[in-house]
Amino acid sequence: MKVLMVCLGNICRSPMAEGILRSKINGLDIEVDSAGTSAYHVGENPDSRAVLAARKHHVNIAPLVGRQFQAEDFDAFDVIYAMDNSNQNNILALARTPQDRAKVKLIVNEVFPNSDGEVPDPYFGGSSGFEEVYNLLDKATDKIIENFVHGR
Ligand code: 4NP
Numbered sequence: 307m308k309v310l311m312v313c314l315g316n317i318c319r320s321p322m323a324e325g326i327l328r329s330k331i332n333g334l335d336i337e338v339d340s341a342g343t344s345a346y347h348v349g350e351n352p353d354s355r356a357v358l359a360a361r362k363h364h365v366n367i368a369p370l371v372g373r374q375f376q377a378e379d380f381d382a383f384d385v386i387y388a389m390d391n392s393n394q395n396n397i398l399a400l401a402r403t404p405q406d407r408a409k410v411k412l413i414v415n416e417v418f419p420n421s422d423g424e425v426p427d428p429y430f431g432g433s434s435g436f437e438e439v440y441n442l443l444d445k446a447t448d449k450i451i452e453n454f455v456h457g458r
Contacts, residue, residue, distance in 0.1 A: 307454055309338045310383040311413070312393050316342030316372040319389040319425050319439055321352040323413065325360050325367035326440070327447040336454060339383070341375040343396035348372050353429070359436035363444070380406040387413040387446075390424035416449040417442065 311323035320340035327338045342348075350372045351357075360367045377400045379386065386409045388394035394412055401407045414423035425442055428435030 307336050307385065308383045309336060309450070310375075310379055310386045311338065311340040311389070312343060312375050312386060312397055313340075313389040313425075314342055314344050314393060314427065315347045315353075315429065316340055316374070317347045317350055317353045318356045318429050318436070319427070319443070321367045321370045321372075322356050322360055322365075322436075322439060323387065323389070323425075323443045323447065324370065325365045326363075326443050327450060329365045330447055330451050334451070334454060336451075340370070341373050341379060343375050343393055345374045348374055355428070355433050355436045356439075359433065359440045362437075363440060375400070377402060377406075380409060384409065386410045389413060390427065391422065413446045414442065416446045416453075 311320040313320040324338050324340040352367050352370055357368045375397060386397060388397055388410060394410060397410050398407060412422055414421060414425060425439055428439050
């Protein structure tokens with residue numbers, strides 16, 4: 307299964323989601339990458355506050371490099387997780403087919419099914435926001451692994 311994590315900047319939430327999921331793969335047939343719907347931070351490493359929050363949990367996201375989501379990602383990935391509704395709308399705007407659209411999910415629905423909840427954007431807040439994001443993504447990625455292992 308190929309999973310793409312998507313947020314706005316690809317420097318806070320989606321690199322954390324990528325790193326956390328990767329840390330749980332343990333030989334399972336899962337690949338993970340991340341991207342941003344914007345080009346604001348293309349080529350940049352993750353925000354230092356995201357790096358620190360992940361490092362506290364022994365997840366290293368420092369080397370990741372920001373890139374922008376593109377329509378071709380619909381071909382390369384099986385599931386595309388949006389961090390919030392705005393990301394989801396921006397991704398869906400690039401969908402070419404109903405099959406593309408069907409790949410797009412809100413990651414919080416893995417933890418709270420059908421809630422259409424959001425991973426709050428921590429960029430303009432303090433470090434506690436990053437810890438909150440970490441904890442939510444930790445739960446969501448546990449569910450992704452659990453569902454994959456059970457063939458769901
Ligand atoms: P992210 O956070 O989407 O979780 O990477 C943001 C990063 C940058 C900006 C907004 C959100 N920005 O406006 O530059």
